[in-house]
Amino acid sequence: xxxxxxxxxMVILAFxxxxxxxxLFSSKKNYFFSLALIALVxxxxxxxxxxxxxxxxxITQMFFRDSMAKFFRVTFIVAASLIILISNDWARKxxxxxxxxxxILFATLGIMLMAxxxxxxxxxxxxxxxxxxxxxxxxxxxxxxxxxxxxxKYLILGVISSDVLLFGLALIYxxxxxxRFSEIASILPRTFSEPAFLLSLIFLVAGFGFKxxxxxxxxxxxxxxEGAPTPVAAFMSVGxxxxxxxxxxxxxxxxxxxxxxxxxxxxPLLAVLSMTLGNLVAxxxxxxxxxxxxxxxxxxxxxxxGIAALSAFGISGTLYYLLxxxxxxxxxxxxxxxxxxxxGSEEIxxxxxxxxRSPTLALALTISLLSLAGMPLFAGFVAKFYIFASVAxxxxxxxxxVALINTAISLYYYLMVVKQIYIVPPVSKEPILISLPSRxxxxxxxxxxxxxxxxxxxxxxTIGAITKNLFIT
Amino acid sequence: xxxxxxxxxIVFTPLxxxxxxxxxxxxxxxxxxxxxLFAAAIxxxxxxxxxxxxxxxxxxxxxxxxxxxxxxxxxxxxxGVDGISLPMILLTALLTLLAIGASWxxxxxxxxxxxxxxxxxxxxxxxxxxxDLVLFYVFWEMGLVPxxxxxxxxxxxxxxxxxIKFFIYTLTGSVVMLLGILALYFYSSPNTFNIATLTxxxxxxxxxxxxxxxxxxxxxxxxxxxxxxxxxxDAHVEAPTAGxxxxxxxxxxxxxxxxxxxxxxxxxxxxxxxxxxxxxPALINIVYGAFVAMAQTDLKKMVAYSSVSHxxxxxxxxxxxxxAGINGAVLQMFNHGVITGMLxxxxxxxxxxxxxxxxxxxxxxFSKVPILAGIISFGAFAxxxxxxxxxxxxxxxxxxxxxxGELPMYKVITSIATIGLVITAxxxxxxxxxxxxxxxPSSLEKMVDLNGREVAYLVPLIFLIIVIGAYPATIINxxxxxxxxxxxxxxxxxxxx
Numbered sequence: 001x002x003x004x005x006x007x008x009x010m011v012i013l014a015f016x017x018x019x020x021x022x023x024l025f026s027s028k029k030n031y032f033f034s035l036a037l038i039a040l041v042x043x044x045x046x047x048x049x050x051x052x053x054x055x056x057x058x059i060t061q062m063f064f065r066d067s068m069a070k071f072f073r074v075t076f077i078v079a080a081s082l083i084i085l086i087s088n089d090w091a092r093k094x095x096x097x098x099x100x101x102x103x104i105l106f107a108t109l110g111i112m113l114m115a116x117x118x119x120x121x122x123x124x125x126x127x128x129x130x131x132x133x134x135x136x137x138x139x140x141x142x143x144x145x146x147x148x149x150x151x152x153k154y155l156i157l158g159v160i161s162s163d164v165l166l167f168g169l170a171l172i173y174x175x176x177x178x179x180r181f182s183e184i185a186s187i188l189p190r191t192f193s194e195p196a197f198l199l200s201l202i203f204l205v206a207g208f209g210f211k212x213x214x215x216x217x218x219x220x221x222x223x224x225x226e227g228a229p230t231p232v233a234a235f236m237s238v239g240x241x242x243x244x245x246x247x248x249x250x251x252x253x254x255x256x257x258x259x260x261x262x263x264x265x266x267x268p269l270l271a272v273l274s275m276t277l278g279n280l281v282a283x284x285x286x287x288x289x290x291x292x293x294x295x296x297x298x299x300x301x302x303x304x305x306g307i308a309a310l311s312a313f314g315i316s317g318t319l320y321y322l323l324x325x326x327x328x329x330x331x332x333x334x335x336x337x338x339x340x341x342x343x344g345s346e347e348i349x350x351x352x353x354x355x356x357r358s359p360t361l362a363l364a365l366t367i368s369l370l371s372l373a374g375m376p377l378f379a380g381f382v383a384k385f386y387i388f389a390s391v392a393x394x395x396x397x398x399x400x401x402v403a404l405i406n407t408a409i410s411l412y413y414y415l416m417v418v419k420q421i422y423i424v425p426p427v428s429k430e431p432i433l434i435s436l437p438s439r440x441x442x443x444x445x446x447x448x449x450x451x452x453x454x455x456x457x458x459x460x461x462t463i464g465a466i467t468k469n470l471f472i473t
Numbered sequence: 474x475x476x477x478x479x480x481x482x483i484v485f486t487p488l489x490x491x492x493x494x495x496x497x498x499x500x501x502x503x504x505x506x507x508x509x510l511f512a513a514a515i516x517x518x519x520x521x522x523x524x525x526x527x528x529x530x531x532x533x534x535x536x537x538x539x540x541x542x543x544x545x546x547x548x549x550x551x552x553g554v555d556g557i558s559l560p561m562i563l564l565t566a567l568l569t570l571l572a573i574g575a576s577w578x579x580x581x582x583x584x585x586x587x588x589x590x591x592x593x594x595x596x597x598x599x600x601x602x603x604x605d606l607v608l609f610y611v612f613w614e615m616g617l618v619p620x621x622x623x624x625x626x627x628x629x630x631x632x633x634x635x636x637i638k639f640f641i642y643t644l645t646g647s648v649v650m651l652l653g654i655l656a657l658y659f660y661s662s663p664n665t666f667n668i669a670t671l672t673x674x675x676x677x678x679x680x681x682x683x684x685x686x687x688x689x690x691x692x693x694x695x696x697x698x699x700x701x702x703x704x705x706x707d708a709h710v711e712a713p714t715a716g717x718x719x720x721x722x723x724x725x726x727x728x729x730x731x732x733x734x735x736x737x738x739x740x741x742x743x744x745x746x747x748x749x750x751x752x753x754p755a756l757i758n759i760v761y762g763a764f765v766a767m768a769q770t771d772l773k774k775m776v777a778y779s780s781v782s783h784x785x786x787x788x789x790x791x792x793x794x795x796x797a798g799i800n801g802a803v804l805q806m807f808n809h810g811v812i813t814g815m816l817x818x819x820x821x822x823x824x825x826x827x828x829x830x831x832x833x834x835x836x837x838x839f840s841k842v843p844i845l846a847g848i849i850s851f852g853a854f855a856x857x858x859x860x861x862x863x864x865x866x867x868x869x870x871x872x873x874x875x876x877x878g879e880l881p882m883y884k885v886i887t888s889i890a891t892i893g894l895v896i897t898a899x900x901x902x903x904x905x906x907x908x909x910x911x912x913x914p915s916s917l918e919k920m921v922d923l924n925g926r927e928v929a930y931l932v933p934l935i936f937l938i939i940v941i942g943a944y945p946a947t948i949i950n951x952x953x954x955x956x957x958x959x960x961x962x963x964x965x966x967x968x969x970x
Binding site: 370375376377381382385386388389392393397400401404405407408411412415419422423456460 | 546585607610611612614615617618621622625626633637640641644645648649651652655656658659
């Protein structure tokens with residue numbers, strides 16, 4: 001019974017549909033929030049139930065049920081729960097609450113399937129499920145022109161990139177006649193001489209580059225993040241990015257590992273471009289969501305370094321980074337959500353004197369920003385250290401040096417926000433109140449940041465066990 | 474005292490203080506200050522206990538603590554002290570306590586101030602106690618954020634500029650240092666961050682040189698060694714008194730300590746080769762720093778530049794690679810912490826009373842505030858190296874050490890460095906003449922002398938200056954076994970044996 005190992009996905013799907021249907025029959029809208037949370041908690045519980053996945057049914061051939069898939073599925077469910085917690089303030093004002101929560105659940109389903117996809121078709125379908133949910137979510141603030149603009153922009157660019165990716169996948173299929181990653185890997189060496197193979201690599205890199213938001217495929221990111229409702233931007237920055245990284249790991253280090261010589265040169269290059277451009281442009285942003293958007297482009301560059309290391313150690317670093325980044329970035333976005341929902345502003349200068357208006361919010365935002373910058377004691381430091389160490393192990397010292405310089409640059413703009421929070425006197429003294437769900441989300445994420453930053457041992461061990469089996473070099 | 478992790482208690486008592494302070498509402502100013510004072514006092518008491526239990530004749534690292542838990546990635550929780558780090562730990566514990574005493578009347582957001590001050594203390598103590606490179610780095614960086622806030626919130630007029638300059642400078646240095654640490658890890662076999670294990674490994678010369686340059690970048694900025702010193706005057710002048718005291722007293726020592734703890738034992742070949750290249754900027758520090766100090770009209774800036782000059786002696790003594798030189802360097806680190814710490818405290822006291830730091834606007838303090846003026850004169854004499862006071866012993870040992878250095882160039886360098894001594898005497902005497910002597914300006918008619926609390930936190934420093942000046946062996950006996958051992962190990966490894 002391989003189907004039972006998909007119980008978490010089924011639970012989420014069922015609840016997403018139930019929420020939509022219930023909306024038709026009930027005039028009260030306030031329980032969708034709890035329903036969505038229950039769905040995720042149930043899904044989380046069912047992941048840990050010991051269902052065997054050894055059966056040879058069609059579906060278990062389409063999706064991996066390995067420990068890496070489990071890692072990502074757990075991470076995504078936790079991330080989605082945090083997103084739902086911080087969505088409450090915002091969604092309460094919306095007339096389309098049920099649609100919002102069910103789209104969040106659909107997106108969660110999409111990224112969970114993406115991270116476990118084992119062949120090209122299921123991968124593409126889950127990727128489209130994710131993308132379509134996010135197109136709708138980005139444009140969700142209906143009255144807001146910026147949100148609509150962002151949604152349209154994201155839709156058009158997203159569809160084009162999906163096509164590019166699809167074309168690349170089609171070429172791979174045309175060359176090998178296989179869709180499963182393991183089969184592709186065994187047939188692929190016969191096709192190295194084909195020009196179409198190189199073409200397909202280029203398409204794949206461009207397609208994934210768009211989903212991960214690497215430079216030069218990053219143009220949509222700042223607009224989409226700025227226009228999207230803040231919790232959605234948070235979810236995009238951690239969820240769809242991490243899922244795209246999961247697929248990238250599976251395809252490039254699984255299916256295309258034999259063609260390493262063809263693509264391995266591209267990764268350090270894209271990593272350097274992303275972090276450098278992301279950090280430099282982030283320096284001059286005045287809107288905090290745009291700043292976080294550029295910072296997320298830079299962060300993607302650091303993560304890519306872990307893959308560029310082409311080692312189990314590097315992949316462990318990547319996974320750790322994604323985990324740390326999930327907590328850190330959701331924490332930052334949660335603080336911005338709370339701030340924006342009360343003051344209506346997302347300008348960095350309006351964060352002035354936040355420490356006097358809400359010490360808790362100020363501390364949480366500061367911790368998340370310092371963690372993004374990679375200061376010790378916070379998750380970001382261990383994550384950066386992990387990745388840099390893996391790259392240094394491959395003797396790519398120049399790449400580490402570039403990344404370290406970038407870290408120093410990035411600290412400046414994070415620090416400028418911290419300066420506003422603590423040093424610049426406030427314009428208005430009006431205190432900022434944090435609702436209970438947001439407070440819980442902030443506390444959980446700050447706890448996660450500190451735990452991953454101070455006591456990383458158990459996590460590193462778990463992740464090490466995941467990647468050990470992944471790699472055969 | 475087997476089993477009692479005294480070092481961990483020393484390092485983390487201030488952190489517990491920080492957490493307690495964070496739990497108290499910010500209106501409870503008195504309890505915040507009391508907690509800060511207690512945390513720092515307990516830390517000092519524990520450090521004194523450490524000092525009395527420390528086996529002074531043993532050159533090896535003592536009080537080793539290792540966590541049985543793995544942190545992961547080869548990082549270990551690993552602490553220990555020897556004769557080089559112990560004086561620094563004592564100095565840190567003492568100066569932090571005095572800095573808290575000096576900030577007792579702070580009214581502007583005391584909660585954050587004392588929380589950051591204690592967090593900073595944990596960072597500084599951790600640097601001196603850690604035996605794992607990553608732990609060292611973590612503590613090193615941990616001091617950065619609190620210091621940034623101390624300067625930028627509680628500093629003077631140009632505080633934001635000074636704070637960000639300090640931050641960017643030190644951070645750039647430390648990320649390059651991190652690169653060197655990573656290189657050490659991956660070049661060692663088995664891979665380790667353990668400083669004690671790394672000292673036993675033999676790295677190829679070229680590799681040592683590259684790593685040495687990377688590490689030195691971080692250390693030299695912190696010392697600061699010419700030409701990386703430009704952040705120092707800004708940061709020192711704009712920082713609040715407690716911040717200046719800890720910056721000059723401890724943070725600068727972290728750089729020199731890094732050279733001694735990491736570069737010298739782990740990279741002996743590179744250290745031996747590059748030592749003359751450290752001696753020259755050190756000489757520039759001494760002479761140039763003194764000249765620039767002489768040109769200042771701002772009292773605090775003058776003391777800041779005198780720090781540049783005095784840290785030059787530390788580096789010169791170390792670079793000479795003689796036993797006297799290295800002993801002198803550590804002793805000078807300790808003495809400079811005490812003396813300059815006191816001078817910054819005094820500048821703070823003067824500013825509180827006169828609301829100016831401009832030397833020309835002062836005068837005749839001796840007639841109005843004899844105790845304050847007397848202590849200023851005492852501090853100035855100690856700093857210019859009057860025999861009998863502690864400043865003399867450190868500098869003298871550094872000079873002897875460097876004069877007996879192997880290369881002939883050291884004799885020349887030492888001779889030129891004596892110019893620095895003369896100029897130091899000149900600017901301090903000129904300062905005394907214009908501030909302590911002369912005519913009291915009418916604006917200072919209402920000045921009041923030191924009260925009991927203020928005298929109380931200056932007395933320990935005065936005591937130390939006299940005791941070490943009269944009997945330097947109190948500290949040197951501590952330093953000598955460890956420093957001689959490292960020097961011998963290094964020389965046998967470089968020159969063969």
